[in-house]
Amino acid sequence: MKTNFDEIIDRRNTNSTSVEGFRQYIFHDPDLKLPYRDEELIRMWIADMEFATPDCIVEGIRRRLDRRIFGYTRLFSPEYYGVFSAWTEKMYGWTFPRGDLYICGGIIPALNELVGYATDPGDKVLIFTPSYTPFKQAADFHGRECVCSDLVDRAHNGYFEIDFDDFRAKAADPAVKLLIFCNPHNPTGRIWTEDELRAVGEIAMENGLLILSDEIHCDLLRSGRTHTPLAKLFPGTDRIITCMAPSKTFNTAGLHFSNIIIPNEKVRAGWHAKHNFNVNPLALAAATAAYEHGYDWLMELREYLDGNFALIRDYLAEHLPKAVFRIPEATYLGWVDIGAYLDERTEFIPLLFAQHAGVLLEGGSTMFVQNSDTYIRLNAACPRATLREGLRRICDLLNSDVR
Numbered sequence: 001m002k003t004n005f006d007e008i009i010d011r012r013n014t015n016s017t018s019v020e021g022f023r024q025y026i027f028h029d030p031d032l033k034l035p036y037r038d039e040e041l042i043r044m045w046i047a048d049m050e051f052a053t054p055d056c057i058v059e060g061i062r063r064r065l066d067r068r069i070f071g072y073t074r075l076f077s078p079e080y081y082g083v084f085s086a087w088t089e090k091m092y093g094w095t096f097p098r099g100d101l102y103i104c105g106g107i108i109p110a111l112n113e114l115v116g117y118a119t120d121p122g123d124k125v126l127i128f129t130p131s132y133t134p135f136k137q138a139a140d141f142h143g144r145e146c147v148c149s150d151l152v153d154r155a156h157n158g159y160f161e162i163d164f165d166d167f168r169a170k171a172a173d174p175a176v177k178l179l180i181f182c183n184p185h186n187p188t189g190r191i192w193t194e195d196e197l198r199a200v201g202e203i204a205m206e207n208g209l210l211i212l213s214d215e216i217h218c219d220l221l222r223s224g225r226t227h228t229p230l231a232k233l234f235p236g237t238d239r240i241i242t243c244m245a246p247s248k249t250f251n252t253a254g255l256h257f258s259n260i261i262i263p264n265e266k267v268r269a270g271w272h273a274k275h276n277f278n279v280n281p282l283a284l285a286a287a288t289a290a291y292e293h294g295y296d297w298l299m300e301l302r303e304y305l306d307g308n309f310a311l312i313r314d315y316l317a318e319h320l321p322k323a324v325f326r327i328p329e330a331t332y333l334g335w336v337d338i339g340a341y342l343d344e345r346t347e348f349i350p351l352l353f354a355q356h357a358g359v360l361l362e363g364g365s366t367m368f369v370q371n372s373d374t375y376i377r378l379n380a381a382c383p384r385a386t387l388r389e390g391l392r393r394i395c396d397l398l399n400s401d402v403r
Ligand code: LCS
Pocket: 045, 046, 047, 048, 105, 106, 107, 108, 109, 132, 182, 186, 214, 216, 217, 245, 247, 253, 257, 258
């Protein structure tokens, strides 16, 4: 492997949300005191990586820096579409017309906009739960009621599925007009099968729903897996809006750049009327370099993450045998049911681990909307030594009397 993913990189004093923002973001308390110094904490929470962005991207940004002027920038030349659509063709066997591609400063800002263009007052928005909380917030933000369909882990072995009876019933509510769909799914790590994707699309469309398919995790797969864009299975439909980004894949979330593919005229009209089309020239250079040159690095990253997940599986099996965990098919996020070890007095799982283990992680229902009371989410995109120490602390705490 050319890349040294074991390297520990100092992120202090970079205004990193992971390093400096956890008090506000997780605990809503900028003055929170913990019995650990900040540099002693193991950070396994927010979904960015402890790995350096690949050199090819840094070089792409550097080439753009050398042009020295960073004035207003928009997507005019066909270069970026060519590079990104070549990536989607190579990776997923799917492309889309150039005119459908829009750039936004993040998928969350895009969802926040799109819910407004895709729904009217009184309409409801459907999501699967547990969910990345900003999906619900995008509905709340517009005053649209959010309807949740709980995923089910029938055999309680960490394999989550859609409850299609429940989904069908909720999609049939005439007020439900929009599905925000996570493909692959954060936090359960599922890559939905083609049959599942077809069923989701068919049920949604039979009931006249639009679908926002958030595919931000689509490159972060276990080795040998493939991603199927939902829109690939429904060629010709204008009812699926696809969101992808280089940010999770290549650890560039701070550059704020995402691809929003909008074939739908109504939604596009709203976007054209209100969206700010400017893009950050350094982010555009980074995204272009990523999709043009980032493939080999990504394959190495996948291999390293495979190893990290094998470590989590083995460590938990040995030290926390009653935890329920399955290596996720996608994402770098492990979803672990620790219900067998929790005391009913535990009010906020992240605080338990921050105070008594010095580990920052997300967990419980307040962080994943619902259907996640006894779960923790472990970000495995860190050097193996960091991961090992995090696991040790988590297991030691759960095997002690403190919880
Ligand atoms: N969509 C999903 C499904 C995500 O998981 C995330 C980041 C985003 C969108 C963010 O997109 P952006 O606005 O950065 O383009 N997920 C995070 C998470 O689970 N914790 O921290 C960030």
